[in-house]
Amino acid sequence: MKVFLMSHVADLDGVMPVVLTDLAFEDYDYELLDIPEVDSFIEERLASDFFASYDQVFLTDLGISKELADKIENSSLKEKFQILDHHQGNLFLNDYSFGHVVVSENGILESGTSLYYKYLLTHWANTLLARDSVSYMVSLVRLLDTWEWKKYGVEEALDLSTLLVYYGNEKFIQNYCQFLRKNREFYFVEAEKVLIETDHRKKQEYIEKKKETMLKKEIAGYRLGIVFAEQYISELGNVLAETFQEEIDAVMIIRMDRSISFRSCKEEVDVSRLAQLFHGNGHVHAAGAPLPEDLYELVINHLIDGMVK
Numbered sequence: 001m002k003v004f005l006m007s008h009v010a011d012l013d014g015v016m017p018v019v020l021t022d023l024a025f026e027d028y029d030y031e032l033l034d035i036p037e038v039d040s041f042i043e044e045r046l047a048s049d050f051f052a053s054y055d056q057v058f059l060t061d062l063g064i065s066k067e068l069a070d071k072i073e074n075s076s077l078k079e080k081f082q083i084l085d086h087h088q089g090n091l092f093l094n095d096y097s098f099g100h101v102v103v104s105e106n107g108i109l110e111s112g113t114s115l116y117y118k119y120l121l122t123h124w125a126n127t128l129l130a131r132d133s134v135s136y137m138v139s140l141v142r143l144l145d146t147w148e149w150k151k152y153g154v155e156e157a158l159d160l161s162t163l164l165v166y167y168g169n170e171k172f173i174q175n176y177c178q179f180l181r182k183n184r185e186f187y188f189v190e191a192e193k194v195l196i197e198t199d200h201r202k203k204q205e206y207i208e209k210k211k212e213t214m215l216k217k218e219i220a221g222y223r224l225g226i227v228f229a230e231q232y233i234s235e236l237g238n239v240l241a242e243t244f245q246e247e248i249d250a251v252m253i254i255r256m257d258r259s260i261s262f263r264s265c266k267e268e269v270d271v272s273r274l275a276q277l278f279h280g281n282g283h284v285h286a287a288g289a290p291l292p293e294d295l296y297e298l299v300i301n302h303l304i305d306g307m308v309k
């Protein structure tokens with residue numbers, strides 16, 4: 001039995017399926033992918049017969065295009081392929097024999113990891129997978145990915161994602177493959193606790209400092225609070241929106257190395273419209289826009305012109 005797993009590279013919910021695969025199967029390979037590369041990654045391997053050497057192929061926390069799904073439906077990959085995902089936009093994949101996309105079940109929001117875990121327990125159960133430490137860790141990943149940790153106040157879920165940032169994907173996987181084999185109960189070791197505490201303090205300080213530097217500007221009738229930030233973007237956005245809800249309608253976070261993020265402070269404020277003004281897009285309460293490619297040069301030139309006489 002040889003398994004190939006493809007999962008989402010970007011977060012805990014994408015990385016955890018690798019750990020579960022390690023606990024479930026002896027012989028496996030995996031690849032962590034970003035959303036835009038999934039289709040081409042699979043297409044290339046379909047063409048080269050790459051999947052022939054595997055008995056089972058999984059895709060977790062990710063979807064594929066309808067075109068590719070049709071192609072797979074008419075290929076030999078179909079028999080050993082299984083998608084386990086929870087994104088609304090991928091529900092159409094349930095029309096295929098290999099698609100299993102569930103956003104929520106019995107009022108509980110699913111994640112890629114929780115769906116894959118259930119699948120493994122149904123088809124490939126073993127004593128290791130059934131351990132409390134494993135099911136608890138899966139529940140933390142689900143709580144984090146669905147943001148339900150906030151509702152239930154389970155800080156441990158956020159702490160686990162902080163550890164992923166520090167370990168990096170490969171180390172995190174290695175570490176938890178060992179930890180879950182050794183431990184029947186889930187816990188953070190002393191060094192991890194120190195790391196989590198330090199990060200927590202750094203984050204508080206960072207957010208406090210950003211609060212002080214926030215600039216208020218009106219753009220297209222919106223009162224905006226604007227900051228530059230490179231870290232803790234989503235939490236910073238939430239804190240600013242909450243703290244300044246009387247004074248501003250939305251938060252604009254400029255991440256110089258990447259893009260602009262918009263957060264709405266109120267129900268009725270649609271930041272996707274705001275993002276469009278900056279050639280971006282998104283949802284009603286969270287949206288984003290790209291930065292000009294020559295921004296660094298513009299800023300540097302502006303500094304030099306304005307200061308160097």
Ligand SMILES: [Mn+2]
Nearest residue numbers: 013061112145
């Ligand atoms: Mn997910």
